[in-house]
Amino acid sequence: MTDTEATQGPGTALSAHWFERPDPLVRPAVVTGAFDVLHVGHVRFLRSIADRGLPLVVGVESDARVRAWKGPGRPVNPAEERAETVAALACVTGAFVIEGPPEVADWASYAEVLRPLAPAALAYTTGDRYTQAKIRGADALGAQAWELPFTPGRSTTAALGRLAHSL
Numbered sequence: 001m002t003d004t005e006a007t008q009g010p011g012t013a014l015s016a017h018w019f020e021r022p023d024p025l026v027r028p029a030v031v032t033g034a035f036d037v038l039h040v041g042h043v044r045f046l047r048s049i050a051d052r053g054l055p056l057v058v059g060v061e062s063d064a065r066v067r068a069w070k071g072p073g074r075p076v077n078p079a080e081e082r083a084e085t086v087a088a089l090a091c092v093t094g095a096f097v098i099e100g101p102p103e104v105a106d107w108a109s110y111a112e113v114l115r116p117l118a119p120a121a122l123a124y125t126t127g128d129r130y131t132q133a134k135i136r137g138a139d140a141l142g143a144q145a146w147e148l149p150f151t152p153g154r155s156t157t158a159a160l161g162r163l164a165h166s167l
Helices: 042-051 062-069 081-089 107-117 130-140 155-167
Strands: 013-020 028-035 055-063 094-099 121-125 144-148
Touching: 013 081, 013 107, 013 144, 028 107, 042 055, 042 121, 042 144, 042 155, 055 062, 055 107, 062 081, 062 094, 094 144, 107 130
Parallel strands: 028 055, 028 121, 055 094, 121 144
Antiparallel strands: 013 094
16 A cells, blocks of 8 residues: 555544545545456446546455455455555546445445545445445535446456356
8 A cells, every 4th residue: 555544534433544545635536345356347437437527536345344245255356456456547546445344334434434535426336235325425425426327247246257157
């Protein structure tokens, strides 16, 4: 990580460990997720956010959080490498790793860990199971909630399934 300073909001169990920190004077669009095995669905989603004109900052969930949510075989890649990979995309301005207990996934905790960024928008895909929580978090932060299309058939789970099937 190029910046090991952690950001933690008061009263939250989540923290952000920066891989690449954006300019603090510009309000970015923010998205969070596992971003485990980067695929065209991720690229299209991130590019569509950046195309709206704001700097894009990506929060990558820690290994322990992804493992608890997606099972013992995940993530395939360590969090720091996932953050580095996402940060290398031309459309991404900065990336950080979200640390904290896997059971902490409520909108208020995310709002507190994102508050230092003063996001202008929080983005998520159509069909995201946390849509309502993300809308509440955006509202708490004074940010817009951006719902963007999901690329059908393009997910890390689908890619890993195709890979396993071809072996």
